[in-house]
Amino acid sequence: MGHPVGRTSRDVAEPDLPPGQRLQRGWPVTHYGPVPKFRPERWEFRVFGATADGEKHCWNHEEFSALPYSSVVGDLHCVTKFSMLGAEWGGVLARDLLALAPPAPQATHVMVWAEYGFSSNLRMADFAAERTIFATHKGGELLTAEHGFPLRLVVPQLYAWKGPKWVRGVEYMTADRRGFWEERGYHNVGDPWREQRYSYQEEPGDGPEL
Numbered sequence: 001m002g003h004p005v006g007r008t009s010r011d012v013a014e015p016d017l018p019p020g021q022r023l024q025r026g027w028p029v030t031h032y033g034p035v036p037k038f039r040p041e042r043w044e045f046r047v048f049g050a051t052a053d054g055e056k057h058c059w060n061h062e063e064f065s066a067l068p069y070s071s072v073v074g075d076l077h078c079v080t081k082f083s084m085l086g087a088e089w090g091g092v093l094a095r096d097l098l099a100l101a102p103p104a105p106q107a108t109h110v111m112v113w114a115e116y117g118f119s120s121n122l123r124m125a126d127f128a129a130e131r132t133i134f135a136t137h138k139g140g141e142l143l144t145a146e147h148g149f150p151l152r153l154v155v156p157q158l159y160a161w162k163g164p165k166w167v168r169g170v171e172y173m174t175a176d177r178r179g180f181w182e183e184r185g186y187h188n189v190g191d192p193w194r195e196q197r198y199s200y201q202e203e204p205g206d207g208p209e210l
């Protein structure tokens, strides 16, 4: 064991980086459009679409803040090639939300909706993954406005655009539909380990026809 002579510890730590990614010191801010202003009295989180009971489920900010709190460790991989590894995220697990507002059996995908109509589509399996989390905190501290306060989705096993900041709801879908970046040339699935960056790389079954 130990590090091979002549190599730095950085070299041996890289297996956590997906192909084509590089480590980023600090935490840059990346998004399209302005940072929305948080108005607690107008904020609500909605789960709608193909729910098991056919109803829409809503939480105001106070109610959402009272949901079970969990934390996970997960990476952010931006498709522009920087990665942040091993961040600790706190908030509500997507799994817990699925239990609180169950989808109909026919629901196969979700659209995650954020302020200003930003959206991102996910396969139900990615949404229900162990570490998919609606984060309110990072490293034990509340998110800042530019990083998504009061709520952002983190899906550690996919590229970071799959996790909207300023998230406001989830639509359960019985067929796949492209979200904001998925309609604009990015891969429908977005697995960084398979380097699924762009829609031209898609194979049959990866997403709806373009």
Ligand SMILES: Nc1nc2c(c(=O)[nH]1)N[C@H]1C(S)=C(S)[C@@H](COP(=O)(O)O)O[C@H]1N2
Pocket: 027, 028, 029, 030, 031, 032, 033, 076, 077, 078, 079, 114, 115, 118, 146, 147, 148, 160, 161, 162, 163, 164, 165, 166
């Ligand atoms: N609402 C919204 N969420 C978004 C985006 C966006 O444009 N709008 N960009 C995504 C992209 S491409 C990345 S890399 C991450 C960046 O998160 P950060 O700014 O906290 O590093 O946010 C994601 N979530």
Ligand SMILES: [Mo]
Pocket: 030, 077, 078, 079, 080, 160, 161
């Ligand atoms: Mo990104």
